[in-house]
Structures are given as structure tokens and as C-alpha cells.
Amino acid sequence: MPEVKLTLNGGEHIVDAPVGISLASLLRERLGFTGTKIACNEGHCGACTVQIDGVPTLSCITLAHSVRGDVTTIEGLRDHPLIDAFVRADAVQCGFCTPGQVVSAAALVAANPEPTVDEIRHQMAGNICRCGTYPRIEEAILHWRD
Amino acid sequence: MARLIRTEKEVEGRFEDVWLVVEEDPLTQWPAGPLAVVGRDATRQDAPERVRGEARFTADIQLPGMLHTAVLRSPYAHARVRRIDFTKALALPGVRAALGPGEAKGLEEEAGFAGAAVAAVAADTFGKARAALAAVDIEWEELEVVLDPEEAVEREMFTAPSARYERGDFERALSEADVVVEGTYRTSVVLHNSMETHQAVCEWVGDTLNVYISTQYIWGVRDAVSKELGISGDKVRVVCEFMGGGFGSKNGPDEYTFVAAELARRTGRPVRCALTRREENTSAGNRNATLQKLTVGAKSDGTIVALGGDFINAIGWSGWSAMTEGPMQMLYACDNVRTVRHGAKINTPPMKAFRAPGFVEGTFGLECLIDELAAKLELDPLELRKRNYADSNDGKPFSSKNLMQCYELAQKHWDRRDEVRARSTDTWKHGVGMASQIWFGGGGPPSYAWIRATSDGRFTVVTAMQDIGTGTRTAMAMIAAEELGVPLDRVDVMLGDSARGPYATLSAGSSTTPSVGPAVRAAAADAKRQILEIAAQRYDVEERVLDIKDGLVVSADGNVSTPLEALLEILGDAQILGKGARGPNPAGMSVLTFGVQVAEVAVDIETGEIRVERVAAAHDVGRIINALGARSQVEGGIIQGIGHTLSEQRLLDPETGRILTTTLDAYRMPTIADVPEIVCEFVDAPDEHLTNLGSKGLGEPPIVPLAAAIANAIRDATGADVHELPISREEMLRALDAAKKKEKRGAPAAV
Numbered sequence: 001m002p003e004v005k006l007t008l009n010g011g012e013h014i015v016d017a018p019v020g021i022s023l024a025s026l027l028r029e030r031l032g033f034t035g036t037k038i039a040c041n042e043g044h045c046g047a048c049t050v051q052i053d054g055v056p057t058l059s060c061i062t063l064a065h066s067v068r069g070d071v072t073t074i075e076g077l078r079d080h081p082l083i084d085a086f087v088r089a090d091a092v093q094c095g096f097c098t099p100g101q102v103v104s105a106a107a108l109v110a111a112n113p114e115p116t117v118d119e120i121r122h123q124m125a126g127n128i129c130r131c132g133t134y135p136r137i138e139e140a141i142l143h144w145r146d
Numbered sequence: 147m148a149r150l151i152r153t154e155k156e157v158e159g160r161f162e163d164v165w166l167v168v169e170e171d172p173l174t175q176w177p178a179g180p181l182a183v184v185g186r187d188a189t190r191q192d193a194p195e196r197v198r199g200e201a202r203f204t205a206d207i208q209l210p211g212m213l214h215t216a217v218l219r220s221p222y223a224h225a226r227v228r229r230i231d232f233t234k235a236l237a238l239p240g241v242r243a244a245l246g247p248g249e250a251k252g253l254e255e256e257a258g259f260a261g262a263a264v265a266a267v268a269a270d271t272f273g274k275a276r277a278a279l280a281a282v283d284i285e286w287e288e289l290e291v292v293l294d295p296e297e298a299v300e301r302e303m304f305t306a307p308s309a310r311y312e313r314g315d316f317e318r319a320l321s322e323a324d325v326v327v328e329g330t331y332r333t334s335v336v337l338h339n340s341m342e343t344h345q346a347v348c349e350w351v352g353d354t355l356n357v358y359i360s361t362q363y364i365w366g367v368r369d370a371v372s373k374e375l376g377i378s379g380d381k382v383r384v385v386c387e388f389m390g391g392g393f394g395s396k397n398g399p400d401e402y403t404f405v406a407a408e409l410a411r412r413t414g415r416p417v418r419c420a421l422t423r424r425e426e427n428t429s430a431g432n433r434n435a436t437l438q439k440l441t442v443g444a445k446s447d448g449t450i451v452a453l454g455g456d457f458i459n460a461i462g463w464s465g466w467s468a469m470t471e472g473p474m475q476m477l478y479a480c481d482n483v484r485t486v487r488h489g490a491k492i493n494t495p496p497m498k499a500f501r502a503p504g505f506v507e508g509t510f511g512l513e514c515l516i517d518e519l520a521a522k523l524e525l526d527p528l529e530l531r532k533r534n535y536a537d538s539n540d541g542k543p544f545s546s547k548n549l550m551q552c553y554e555l556a557q558k559h560w561d562r563r564d565e566v567r568a569r570s571t572d573t574w575k576h577g578v579g580m581a582s583q584i585w586f587g588g589g590g591p592p593s594y595a596w597i598r599a600t601s602d603g604r605f606t607v608v609t610a611m612q613d614i615g616t617g618t619r620t621a622m623a624m625i626a627a628e629e630l631g632v633p634l635d636r637v638d639v640m641l642g643d644s645a646r647g648p649y650a651t652l653s654a655g656s657s658t659t660p661s662v663g664p665a666v667r668a669a670a671a672d673a674k675r676q677i678l679e680i681a682a683q684r685y686d687v688e689e690r691v692l693d694i695k696d697g698l699v700v701s702a703d704g705n706v707s708t709p710l711e712a713l714l715e716i717l718g719d720a721q722i723l724g725k726g727a728r729g730p731n732p733a734g735m736s737v738l739t740f741g742v743q744v745a746e747v748a749v750d751i752e753t754g755e756i757r758v759e760r761v762a763a764a765h766d767v768g769r770i771i772n773a774l775g776a777r778s779q780v781e782g783g784i785i786q787g788i789g790h791t792l793s794e795q796r797l798l799d800p801e802t803g804r805i806l807t808t809t810l811d812a813y814r815m816p817t818i819a820d821v822p823e824i825v826c827e828f829v830d831a832p833d834e835h836l837t838n839l840g841s842k843g844l845g846e847p848p849i850v851p852l853a854a855a856i857a858n859a860i861r862d863a864t865g866a867d868v869h870e871l872p873i874s875r876e877e878m879l880r881a882l883d884a885a886k887k888k889e890k891r892g893a894p895a896a897v
């Protein structure tokens with residue numbers, strides 16, 4: 001199996017993996033980074049969102065061997081102020097989509113620290129939450145630095 | 147002393163009598179309103195681990211040597227497996243075992259819908275298992291396909307006996323009515339699509355089966371698996387620490403659990419069986435479609451004198467027939483009601499409970515009909531509802547009912563009608579609509595909780611319930627903290643393991659908080675009593691003057707005021723153990739939840755586009771435990787309801803019965819961009835007859851009235867009567883067209 005070299009949350013990882021494995025599967029099954037969730041496995045729901053060089057990326061439809069750039073997962077964002085903002089705003093019910101929401105939101109506020117409601121709705125529309133925590137997510141992002 | 151009683155138990159509108167051992171429950175209810183902890187805002191205790199991605203879901207469980215399963219599903223809506231041969235599949239690298247029809251529960255020779263499971267293969271990876279499916283040699287015999295529920299009813303193809311109900315004399319009352327309104331309403335299939343798909347990991351350890359499963363009912367899984375395998379319930383340990391949503395679809399085990407258990411037995415290795423998203427859309431159950439032919443007769447003053455309904459639940463191949471006629475029987479005071487409900491067996495995927503099954507569908511039909519009656523009588527729809535207020539449920543008194551207070555809370559939102567309508571332009575029409583809500587949600591026995599106090603003054607609630615994601619873990623901690631008199635951060639909750647805690651009920655039917663909460667309070671009271679007994683001996687004062695407040699042991703005269711941990715440290719590793727049980731529901735009473743929602747919409751009459759701009763909700767669910775969590779529940783229910791009202795549509799090939807929408811880009815659930823302004827209020831009055839808490843459940847009520855409120859707002863905006871869910875643009879344009887034709891014939895319409 002060809003090796004994958006990955007810069008992940010600031011650390012270097014070298015792992016053998018079969019050609020064709022998705023970044024999401026590599027993270028979860030080979031590296032044990034299970035904070036990234038797989039909910040549809042075909043790029044429709046956003047649960048698997050990671051950042052590559054700061055850009056939100058659907059890891060379930062990204063080939064692991066093709067990744068060039070620094071990967072940031074929820075495990076690399078555990079000290080981000082958004083974590084506490086999500087907790088305070090009650091922006092979590094079952095929590096399965098939530099890591100992906102936080103990763104998307106972190107990319108948003110990094111590029112635009114004071115997003116408007118419309119900007120939040122535009123940027124976050126690719127992350128589905130079946131429990132319907134959207135108003136709380138909006139509140140968490142609006143007040144992420146409070 | 148333990149007492150044996152016979153009592154009524156309700157889950158999702160289905161009643162049964164159960165034997166119950168109760169211990170006397172001497173606790174009086176707390177006073178109404180927010181207390182020290184209960185009734186206030188609390189963030190979820192497990193929110194940090196969920197948000198940080200540390201919570202371990204079934205999907206995250208990886209056991210050493212674990213195999214993965216792929217399930218072979220029928221491509222036909224109705225077919226029989228004539229022959230199946232795994233020789234080639236088993237010869238592929240990494241393939242470890244295969245099961246055919248009849249070798250595990252849920253793998254059937256006769257496939258009754260496209261997506262029914264017939265066989266399964268376990269391999270070292272999921273990819274290898276799925277590849278092996280292609281090598282399974284299978285021969286099908288196609289059978290007759292019936293997809294039309296009306297045809298099924300004509301041919302008497304039912305999943306369950308039809309339900310007939312009549313009180314009074316419907317026909318006579320209808321003939322004496324001043325006005326009669328009839329309408330035919332249709333609701334469509336709705337998919338749960340929980341973010342975590344249905345899945346289980348099974349592992350045999352000696353003669354015990356460990357089942358890690360994404361479930362709403364660990365005890366239900368335990369009982370069903372032990373029964374199927376013929377082993378003791380205590381030999382099945384079911385674990386669900388965190389689950390990624392369920393909404394009713396995960397109330398029991400299905401083929402994936404039995405397949406994993408059997409493959410684990412045969413291979414001697416742990417086995418995961420997880421549905422893919424596409425399988426989730428074909429094979430994991432759904433809210434069934436309905437067809438409702440409804441009639442209302444009323445006097446010219448608005449008094450409803452007759453209500454009638456013929457309901458067809460298009461159940462699918464399996465499932466139960468929910469009480470779609472429930473709202474018609476229960477929501478209004480009407481002496482003459484006649485309903486018939488059929489459960490049609492057709493070759494579509496199975497019905498599974500989905501957030502207030504039956505009542506969501508039935509409320510859409512009934513509450514649209516009531517608004518059409520109001521239009522015909524030229525009466526204010528809210529006034530019409532108030533005039534037909536029910537004071538009892540078919541002669542049974544309500545344990546509590548504050549729907550009138552909900553109407554009063556809704557009045558200020560209802561009064562926005564003129565202001566909202568005035569925003570209309572040539573193409574965008576604005577309007578306001580409302581609908582009422584009735585549903586169960588009282589919970590019931592049995593459920594148990596233990597609580598342990600340790601020498602550092604901390605407490606752990608132990609109960610083998612599960613938290614579906616509604617925040618019940620936090621609600622239980624709040625109840626315990628309130629009773630114990632300690633800050634919330636002193637209480638932890640251990641749940642989600644059938645082998646490590648007493649029985650607790652399922653996370654469904656809005657029943658968890660009202661069922662388990664009273665047991666937790668009783669356990670906390672038991673622990674507190676023991677602590678005060680110890681304090682009385684230690685400080686040499688009478689027990690009756692002692693109390694615990696904000697973590698301090700205090701006496702009425704002020705002579706004792708000691709941190710709890712200072713008292714309990716003498717325990718060392720000894721612990722104080724409290725236990726509590728849920729008592730029975732009030733005999734002879736109807737325990738129900740109520741509410742009203744007011745929706746504001748805008749409709750583009752040229753394109754049929756509909757925007758929900760604002761929803762105001764007022765609900766009566768007894769005492770509120772966590773005010774913040776309660777608001778989140780209401781918002782979530784409303785947002786999920788917007789999906790099945792406007793955009794979610796499961797499409798079926800009308801010829802073959804194959805499902806065409808198996809992905810999340812085809813089956814369109816609401817996103818953050820679809821969310822209206824949501825205003826949420828509660829009556830927050832304890833039900834004085836219900837348990838030591840007076841709390842009812844809130845998981846389901848918010849989704850019940852929304853579709854009708856939106857449809858009624860659309861009528862207010864455009865004059866068009868929508869009769870079908872989802873209200874696609876096509877349905878909206880059809881309704882607008884029908885309204886135009888009606889106007890030409892002389893009836894008033896706003897367009």
C-alpha cells in the first residue's frame with residue numbers, strides 16, 4: 001500500500017493506506033481521529049468537513065493520497081473559542097454534525113471575524129443538522145468571541 | 147412496602163395495561179415556576195465532548211479484529227429469492243462469512259420492498275464486503291407489486307385491523323349542521339435521515355453478547371435480541387453512550403443488529419453492520435404517507451357539531467398504523483365524531499414511528515379543514531378554535547390542560563395579521579396562519595434511577611436510559627441537583643449501558659423526562675434523607691430542622707451551616723446510595739400536551755416559491771425542566787417540520803416501486819438558510835396530577851401543528867387551499883390555479 005504523508009493539526013503523519021481511500025476514512029480508521037464524522041459519505045451533508053490550508057473541505061470525497069496542504073480537523077480546534085460559543089449557545093443536540101459545523105465555522109471566522117447573519121447562512125448552508133440547531137449555531141458564530 | 151398494581155401505559159399513542167410494582171411516592175410537587183436549578187437555563191453537561199468531537203458514537207467504535215458487513219438488498223419492490231449461492235463471494239480475499247435468507251432475523255426470502263434485506267456478507271473491510279455482494283449468485287422471482295394504498299384498501303390488504311370509532315350520531319348531526327366543509331388531504335412519506343445511520347457492533351464475550359448500537363431504547367434492544375437468540379436478557383449487554391439522532395426510527399433492533407450478532411457468532415470476531423446513507427433512505431423506515439377524507443359540520447355561530455374522517459395510512463410492507471384520526475377525536479369539543487382508519491399494506495419501505503406519528507399527519511388535515519370552515523363562516527380562526535374548546539377527552543378529564551393560555555400567548559402574534567398582509571406586493575403575497583397541537587407526552591412507569599453520594603460531596607445519577615440528543619442527561623442532573631439542594635455542577639449522570647444501571651424507558655414518545663425524571667427525583671430525595679439522618683447524628687440536632695441548600699447543610703436556627711463535603715468526608719470510600727422509581731399515571735385521566743403555532747409566510751404567486759418568515763410557538767408541557775434546552779427542542783421541531791412541509795419529498799418510480807431519492811442532494815432537508823425567525827413561549831405550569839414533577843415531554847409537540855399553520859398562512863396570503871404535503875411549487879401553483887377558478891365562479895379569493 002502506498003504511503004500517505006499528512007500534515008495534520010501541526011504534526012507529521014506517515015501511514016500506509018490503500019489507493020482510493022478517502023481522507024475521512026484515513027483519519028477515522030487509520031489514524032484514530034474520530035472527531036471527523038461520516039454521515040453520507042458522498043459529499044452532501046458536511047459532517048466530514050476538515051480544513052486544508054484553512055479551506056473547508058469535504059474529507060469523505062477527498063482522496064487521501066491527493067492531499068497537499070495542512071489538514072486541520074476538529075481535534076486541532078479543541079481550544080478554539082467557537083467550542084465554548086457552541087456550548088453556551090446550546091448549538092448541539094445529538095452532536096453528530098457538530099464537529100463539522102465547528103470546522104466550517106472556524107474557517108468562516110478566520111476569514112471574516114465579524115460575519116453578518118446572511119454571510120453565516122451562506123457559508124454554513126453546506127452543513128446539515130437534522131436536529132435543527134441552526135438558530136443556535138447562528139448565535140454561536142455571531143458571539144464567538146464574547 | 148412494594149405494591150402491585152395494574153396501570154395503563156402509553157407509547158406514541160398506543161396503550162397497554164401493564165403490571166407494576168410501585169413503592170409509595172410521598173414527595174409533593176415543587177412550587178410552580180423557576181426554582182434554584184429546575185426551570186432555568188442550563189447548557190448541556192455533555193456539550194463540550196460532543197462539540198469537541200470526543201463523544202464516542204456507535205460509528206466511532208473500533209474493536210480489535212472487527213469485521214464489516216455489507217447487506218444484499220432487493221432491487222425489486224416485491225420478489226422472492228429462488229436460489230442463492232455464496233461460493234464465489236466466500237472465495238474472495240478477506241471475506242469471512244455470509245448469511246442468506248432465514249439465517250438472521252430480518253433477512254427474508256420474500257422481499258416486500260425495494261431495499262429489503264435478504265443476505266449479508268462479512269469481510270475485513272467494508273469495501274471487501276461490498277465487493278463480495280457482486281459475486282453472490284442470486285436468482286429472483288418477481289412478484290406482483292402494489293403501490294397504490296387505495297387499491298390495497300379495496301383489496302383488503304392491511305398491516306393491521308382497521309380502526310373504527312364513533313361517538314354520538316355523526317350522520318344526523320351532519321344533516322342538522324348549518325354549514326358543511328369537506329376536504330381531501332394527502333401527506334407524503336418523510337425520511338428520518340438521522341445523521342448517524344442505523345448501525346450496531348456485536349461482540350460475543352463468553353456466552354454474553356455485547357451490542358453497541360445507535361438506539362433510542364437499549365432495553366428494547368436487549369429484550370428483542372435475547373428473545374430472538376433464546377438467551378437470558380442479562381446475557382445481552384446493550385451500550386449506547388451517544389447517538390446521532392433517531393426521531394423514532396431507532397426504537398428497536400432491525401436486521402443490522404441480528405446480522406451482526408449472527409456473523410459475530412459464526413466468525414468469533416466483533417462485527418459491525420452499518421447502513422449507508424443510501425440504505426438509510428430505502429430501508430430504515432419512514433413516516434408513512436396518508437390520505438384523509440375529512441368532513442366538518444357546524445352551526446352558523448361556529449359550534450362544531452360533526453366531525454368525520456376516512457383515513458388511509460399507506461404503511462408499506464411493515465410497520466404499525468398510527469392514530470392519524472387522534473386529533474379529530476381529541477382536539478375539539480364535538481359530540482358527534484366518526485372515524486375509520488385503514489393501514490394499507492403496499493410494496494414500499496416500512497413505516498417507523500417518526501416524531502408524533504399519526505398526529506403530525508392528522509393535524510395537518512384537521513387544522514386546515516378548521517380554517518376552511520372559519521373562512522366559510524367568516525369567523526376569526528382563533529375565535530373559532532376557542533369556541534370549540536374541549537374540557538374533557540371523550541368524557542375523561544384532562545390531568546391538566548392549558549391550551550387556552552397558549553391561545554392567549556399566541557394572541558399578540560396573531561394580531562400581526564394586518565401588518566404582515568400589508569407587506570404584500572403584486573407578486574409576493576404575505577399572510578398569517580395558525581394551528582393547534584394535541585399529543586401525548588405524559589410518559590409512564592416503569593423507570594428507575596439510583597444515585598450515589600461520595601465523600602467529596604458529589605453525586606452521580608445512574609440510570610440505564612439513553613440520551614437521543616434532546617439533553618435528557620442534563621435534565622436528569624438538574625432534577626437531582628434541585629432535590630438534593632446542590633449546584634448543578636455537583637451532579638453527573640451515567641447512562642447508556644443496560645448492564646450498568648436500572649431499567650429506564652425509551653427515548654421516544656416525548657416520554658423520557660416525564661418517565662425517568664420522577665424516578666431521579668425520588669432517588670435524590672432518598673439520598674438526601676439519608677444525608678440528613680447522618681447530619682442529625684453528627685451535629686446532634688433534630689433531623690427535621692436540617693436541610694441542604696446550595697451545597698450547604700443548614701439548620702433552621704442557623705447553628706449548622708456546613709459544606710456538604712465537610713459532612714460527607716467522614717465516609718471515605720463509603721457511599722450513600724439512593725434509589726427511586728417512577729409511580730403510576732393518574733388513573734382515569736387523559737395526560738396530554740397542548741400548544742399553538744402561528745406562522746407568517748410569503749408566497750410568490752408567479753413561481754410558487756414559499757418562504758416561512760416567522761413562527762411563534764406557545765406550548766403547554768407542564769413544568770419546564772431546562773428552559774434553554776426546551777427552546778432548542780421547539781426550534782428543532784419547527785425546523786424539521788419546515789422540511790416535510792415544503793421541501794422533503796421521497797420519490798418512487800410509480801412502475802417499479804424503486805426509490806429514486808436515495809441521497810441527501812435529492813432528498814432535501816432544511817439548511818441554516820431555510821430557518822425563519824422563531825419565537826418560543828411556554829405556559830410552564832406543573833401538571834398537579836402527574837408524578838412528583840408535573841412535567842410532560844417536549845420532543846414531539848413542536849413538530850405537530852407546523853404544517854397546518856403554514857398551509858393556513860398560505861391561504862391567508864393567497865386564498866389558495868393547499869391540501870397536500872409537501873407544498874412543492876407544483877402543488878402551490880395548482881392550489882393558486884384552483885383558487886383563481888373558484889374566484890371566477892364567484893367565491894371570494896385574495897388573488
